[in-house]
Amino acid sequence: MASNTKPGRDHNPQCSTLEAMDKTPEQSPITTGEDASHRFIFDDADIRGEIVHLKTTLHEIFAVHQYAPAVSQLLGEFLAAAVLLSSTLKYEGKLILQARSDGQIPLIMVECSNLQQVRAIVRGAEHATSADFGTLLSNGQLAITVDPTNGQRYQSIVPLGVESLAHSLNDYFEQSEQLATQFWLTCDGEKAAGMLLQQLPVSATPELSQRDEQWQHACSLAATTKSGELLTLSAEQLLHRLYHEDPARMFDPSEVVFRCTCSRERTLGALATIDPAELQDILLEQGKITMDCEFCNQQYQYSEDDISKLHASQKEDREHRTLH
Numbered sequence: 582m583a584s585n586t587k588p589g590r591d592h593n594p595q596c597s598t599l600e601a602m603d604k605t606p607e608q609s610p611i612t613t614g615e616d617a618s619h620r621f622i623f624d625d626a627d628i629r630g631e632i633v634h635l636k637t638t639l640h641e642i643f644a645v646h647q648y649a650p651a652v653s654q655l656l657g658e659f660l661a662a663a664v665l666l667s668s669t670l671k672y673e674g675k676l677i678l679q680a681r682s683d684g685q686i687p688l689i690m691v692e693c694s695n696l697q698q699v700r701a702i703v704r705g706a707e708h709a710t711s712a713d714f715g716t717l718l719s720n721g722q723l724a725i726t727v728d729p730t731n732g733q734r735y736q737s738i739v740p741l742g743v744e745s746l747a748h749s750l751n752d753y754f755e756q757s758e759q760l761a762t763q764f765w766l767t768c769d770g771e772k773a774a775g776m777l778l779q780q781l782p783v784s785a786t787p788e789l790s791q792r793d794e795q796w797q798h799a800c801s802l803a804a805t806t807k808s809g810e811l812l813t814l815s816a817e818q819l820l821h822r823l824y825h826e827d828p829a830r831m832f833d834p835s836e837v838v839f840r841c842t843c844s845r846e847r848t849l850g851a852l853a854t855i856d857p858a859e860l861q862d863i864l865l866e867q868g869k870i871t872m873d874c875e876f877c878n879q880q881y882q883y884s885e886d887d888i889s890k891l892h893a894s895q896k897e898d899r900e901h902r903t904l905h
């Protein structure tokens with residue numbers, strides 16, 4: 582990763598880059614064809630579903646950083662989960678799924694925008710050797726953050742279980758006052774896939790016991806899905822395999838792409854939070870300041886002139902605020 586991006590003892594510009602997240606104008610995704618999520622609904626039950634497949638996205642993310650096989654697989658599951666979770670949101674913005682732990686993966690973080698543009702990072706897992714979820718993320722916490730383009734950002738934090746990410750997410754939805762939701766996730770390191778079932782508000786089935794029966798029925802069939810099937814069957818094939826006796830409709834797929842939201846401007850904004858004296862020290866020593874984006878490895882360089890302009894505009898802002 583970045584070599585010469587450590588201006589200070591207390592500040593790591595990489596962290597700042599990570600936090601300096603997007604408020605970028607939307608751009609249309611690049612076409613990949615293979616990576617997509619598919620929404621389906623049942624005609625006679627208040628249940629929706631979503632199936633996601635990822636391949637190119639994974640390859641692009643793993644081209645930026647190489648991880649141990651088990652770490653890659655878990656990252657694939659996180660990516661699939663983030664796409665499924667973001668499909669439950671109805672507004673513009675992004676969803677961030679982040680786990681911190683005392684285990685072999687201190688930090689894993691995935692973002693998915695409403696346009697299904699994803700990016701991801703794992704930190705500190707260079708020496709991860711285990712393939713066990715509970716060891717990789719022992720004593721972990723899962724944070725689900727929803728960051729709408731217009732509106733208040735909100736976050737839920739839940740303890741991670743020891744079994745799997747899907748179990749942890751299932752527990753989270755079971756404990757919260759939300760619509761019943763179940764996840765199935767898998768990744769073989771090359772491809773990731775996931776499925777979600779979610780109860781919808783009462784509409785087709787007002788009778789509660791029947792509603793509950795339908796939910797149990799849909800979930801028990803989904804639970805028969807093997808990892809290999811989730812990875813290799815198309816969404817249509819899987820829907821048919823599970824629910825050929827239950828009338829269901831599948832919508833047009835929406836594409837998922839890897840796209841980083843970093844920019845020269847936003848990265849410079851991150852430098853604004855660092856002590857000017859520290860930046861001066863680096864400029865004296867290296868003649869420039871180099872910042873690497875952790876998500877995509879894009880490198881940004883800033884001259885003494887850039888930094889002077891940054892500080893001048895900060896000063897102007899402060900004076901403006903004092904005057905008004």
Ligand SMILES: [Zn+2]
Nearest residue numbers: 841843874877
């Ligand atoms: Zn980037």
